Amino acid sequence: MQDNLFDLIIIGAGPAGITGAVYAARKGLNFLVLTGDIGGQAAWSSDIENYTGYQFVSGAELTIKFEEHMKKYNIDIRENEPAGELSREGDIVLVKTAKTEYAAKSVVIASGKQSKELGVPGEKEFRNKGLAYCATCDGPLFAGKDVAVIGGGNSALDAALQLIKIAKKIFIVNISPELGGDAVMRDKVIKSGKVIVMNNTRVTGVLGDKFVSGISVSNKEGERELAVEGVFVEIGLIPNSDFAADIEKNDQGEIKVNCRNETNVKGVFAAGDVTDVPEKQIIIAAGEGSKAVLTASRYLAIQE
Amino acid sequence: MRKNVKVYGTPTCPFCVRAKKFLEDNNIEFENIDISTDAEKTREMVKKSNQMGVPVLDIEGEIIVGFDKDKITQALGL
Known part of the structure; x- marks a missing residue:
């Protein structure tokens, strides 16, 4: 475990996580982003025509724009390091990854969704082999x-x-x-x-x-x-919420949040497609990410 | 020393775009192979990587499947 106690850890770097990260940087929080990849589901979209300001943009291009926006603030982003386990000890939230364990005063879960698997013989063996x-x-x-x-x-x-x-x-x-x-x-x-x-x-x-x-x-x-x-x-998506064992979810595995992006656990917030927010859209996920970080930063201010 | 770098990909695959952007940002010259218009190159890529996902990077004969920043950085000695 590392000695450093972060103000905030953002889990995920899709539209919600990245937007949250930009807000956290502007709030001057001591934070980092843990993620498997950058862009999330948005990266896989072929044509995006409903993200305001862009009449037409591909998922890949929008992801590059997001990444550039993060670079401007020198955000500490650990790619290829998704959260493996989340737990709470007193007032501190611990996030375990394959590499180490991090401690923070607050967490925003923005881990999004991934493709649902068929669950039939041969699926794993032939992945990327047809x-x-x-x-x-x-x-x-x-x-x-x-x-x-x-x-x-x-x-x-x-x-x-x-x-x-x-x-x-x-x-x-x-x-x-x-x-x-x-x-x-x-x-x-x-x-x-x-x-x-x-x-x-x-x-x-x-x-x-x-x-x-x-x-x-x-x-x-x-x-x-x-x-x-x-x-x-192409049988749909499932939320990446398994690592958050103690967080309340709906029957689809989506993390339950209120309108301030609070979960049932103090100091743990969630945003974007991993939550039960109605409508899964890039622009909604981005807005939710900013909201979650603003709530987290208010929470941090009260704690001090 | 300049290394011989090839990127096999399709124009629509997000991680191909990001892999190429990563190489450009690091001033690495590479050969961009668009397999969506070249069946022969598709076969070459499948043979080299023994799989059918893109992107595939060939860095001096070292084959890297996917946009694996750590492996790419290591192979290029960045």
């Missing part, structure tokens, strides 16, 4: 090949739309009776003539030798195999 969670990034590797998109909501439709331009044939494997998402996107997908939609169908395994060669699926007609070289998993 199985991917980002069609925007890895789609071009599957030019002229047959692929499968797993899921039936907007993110699955978005992935399918991107793959239509690249792949030969696309199976959409959807567990629900029909496709969800926006009607405009559904129509585009169906009209492309390249897509085969399989509703009421569950993926039971990812198959292959060194790389993916197919998936096994099951529906009321029984079990069958689809020959595909690419599998894109």
Whole structure:
């Protein structure tokens, strides 16, 4: 454990964490940011057209802008060091990572969400060997090949739309009776003539030798195999909140916060997509991040 | 000594963009290989890295998968 007692630790560096960090720097707090990556889910967005001031920006570009904004304030950001465990001892909050343990008077959790996994045999082995969670990034590797998109909501439709331009044939494997998402996107997908939609169908395994060669699926007609070289998993997101064992969450694992971003634990605040705030948007996450840090800084002032 | 650096990526992958920005910020010259328009280079990348995710960095034959700042820094001797 380190001797240094921070005023604040921010966990996560997506829109909420980064905005919070800029506010914390301007408040003159002694703080650091612990995170696995920079940009969070926003980095993976292909086209962002609703972040005020930018009529059009890609997730990658916005992430670079965020990073530059942080650099201006010389913020101590530890990338590749996500929080592993959070606990409270008296008035101090302890955050454990794979490298060490940090102590702070307050914490803002802004760890966001990550792609939900299928939880079927073969998924882990074939990750990045034909199985991917980002069609925007890895789609071009599957030019002229047959692929499968797993899921039936907007993110699955978005992935399918991107793959239509690249792949030969696309199976959409959807567990629900029909496709969800926006009607405009559904129509585009169906009209492309390249897509085969399989509703009421569950993926039971990812198959292959060194790389993916197919998936096994099951529906009321029984079990069958689809020959595909690419599998894109788009079945939604889960909050990165496991490390915060003592913090109250809703049934989806989102951290419960009030309108001041306070959790059920004193000195622990939360912001952005990891919380139960209604609507998950980049601009909302950014606003929530600033709010959480302002509440934390008020909390620190009262403690002194 | 100048090292031979190649970055395999796609224009739309955020970590490819960030990896290239990181190299530029450190004044490292590199060959930018856009695999989205080059099937031959895609095969080359998969063969070198034994996987299908981007970015892949080839630094003097050392293969780094993903934007791993620590590994890249080490391989370049920064």
